[in-house]
Amino acid sequence: EAGVAQSPRYKIIEKRQSVAFWCNPISGHATLYWYQQILGQGPKLLIQFQNNGVVDDSQLPKDRFSAERLKGVDSTLKIQPAKLEDSAVYLCASSSSGRARDEQFFGPGTRLTVL
Amino acid sequence: AQSVTQPDIHITVSEGASLELRCNYSYGATPYLFWYVQSPGQGLQLLLKYFSGDTLVQGIKGFEAEFKRSQSSFNLRKPSVHWSDAAEYFCAVEGGSNYKLTFGKGTLLTVNP
Numbered sequence: 001e002a003g004v005a006q007s008p009r010y011k012i013i014e015k016r017q018s019v020a021f022w023c024n025p026i027s028g029h030a031t032l033y034w035y036q037q038i039l040g041q042g043p044k045l046l047i048q049f050q051n052n053g054v055v056d057d058s059q060l061p062k063d064r065f066s067a068e069r070l071k072g073v074d075s076t077l078k079i080q081p082a083k084l085e086d087s088a089v090y091l092c093a094s095s096s097s098g099r100a101r102d103e104q105f106f107g108p109g110t111r112l113t114v115l
Numbered sequence: 116a117q118s119v120t121q122p123d124i125h126i127t128v129s130e131g132a133s134l135e136l137r138c139n140y141s142y143g144a145t146p147y148l149f150w151y152v153q154s155p156g157q158g159l160q161l162l163l164k165y166f167s168g169d170t171l172v173q174g175i176k177g178f179e180a181e182f183k184r185s186q187s188s189f190n191l192r193k194p195s196v197h198w199s200d201a202a203e204y205f206c207a208v209e210g211g212s213n214y215k216l217t218f219g220k221g222t223l224l225t226v227n228p
Contacts, residue, residue, distance in 0.1 A: 004158070042119075042205050042218030043159070056213045091158060100214045101147055101166050106158030 002026065004107035006092050012113045018080035021110045023092030025074070029105075031055075031098030032069055034077050035091040037109070043091055049075065050098050079112075087114045117142040117210040121219035128196050129227045136191040136222050138206035147209040148189040149216070150180055154202045162204075165189060176200070201226045 005024040013019050025032050030051050035043035046065065048056040051072035060067070064083070069075040079086055089111050093104040118141045128134055140146055147166050151159040163174025170182040180191045189206060206219045 040124075040220065042207075042220050043216075044218075045215055048213060048215070056215065093158075098214065100209070101164070102214070103161055103164075104216065106151075106160070108156065108158045 004092055004094055004105055006090075006107040006110055008110055009108065010111050010113075012115065013082055015084055015114050016081040018078065019082055019112065020076050020078045021090050021092075021112075023075045023077070023107060025092070025094030026105055029094035029096050030072070031095045031102070032075050033093040033095075033104060034067055034075070035093065037089040037091055039088070046077070048098070055098065082112075082114045084114050087112055117146075117208045117217045119206050119208050119217055119219035121204075121206055121222050123222045124220070125223045125225070127225040127227060130198050131195050134191075134193045134196045134200070134224070136204050136206075136224070138189045138191065138219060139187050140189060140206070140208045141187065142208050142210050144210070146189075147214075148180075148182060149207040149209070150174065150178070150189075150191050151205045151207060151218075152176075152202050153205065153221075159205065162191070196224075196226055198226045198228065200224060 032049045034046045037043045046060045047067045049069040052069045067077045089109040091109045092107045095102040095104045120139045149164045150162040153159050165182045203221045203223050205221045207216045
């Protein structure tokens with residue numbers, strides 16, 4: 001079974017530029033998550049999708065971050081414009097149903113450096 | 116709101132020695148608890164989980180964890196550490212209406228030969 005795929009693996013940009021990350025979840029998984037992991041901290045949930053609808057985006061900085069999950073499969077996360085404090089690893093995860101005790105499977109992440 | 120505290124930022128052990136990583140949680144209801152491991156450049160991999168029942172849970176790679184409700188703890192243990200166990204370890208608690216995972220800040224494990 002193929003795991004969660006993410007691209008690119010690394011990205012370096014200047015502040016105020018825009019960037020986009022892509023995630024392809026495990027086939028058949030209804031729930032998709034984007035996490036931000038700043039160096040020295042644990043992952044923080046940015047947004048959770050159930051199929052193509054948003055379940056939780058309470059910690060997404062909506063003035064600069066956006067995400068979509070078209071057709072309930074793959075997803076993109078965009079930052080526009082980027083700030084220095086956005087430097088982090090962005091992890092995508094998926095789970096089969098998003099219900100209680102449902103295991104989340106994580107992709108390898110995209111490491112973003114903002115200069 | 117739920118929270119997780121991992122008191123140890125960095126632990127160094129010798130290969131073959133025993134290991135215990137500490138985790139304390141805060142959650143109003145019965146917690147669902149997890150331990151994940153993250154190797155450099157990799158995503159998180161689930162080691163084990165606790166939902167209910169036996170408070171000592173076994174996981175992959177020879178790890179186990181014990182849930183102690185009276186201490187709000189879920190410590191991870193391994194009797195004999197291997198060099199390949201060097202990684203960062205995260206404790207997490209699930210809660211809320213959307214079964215959200217809240218992670219601790221992690222413990223970095225270094226294994227000396």
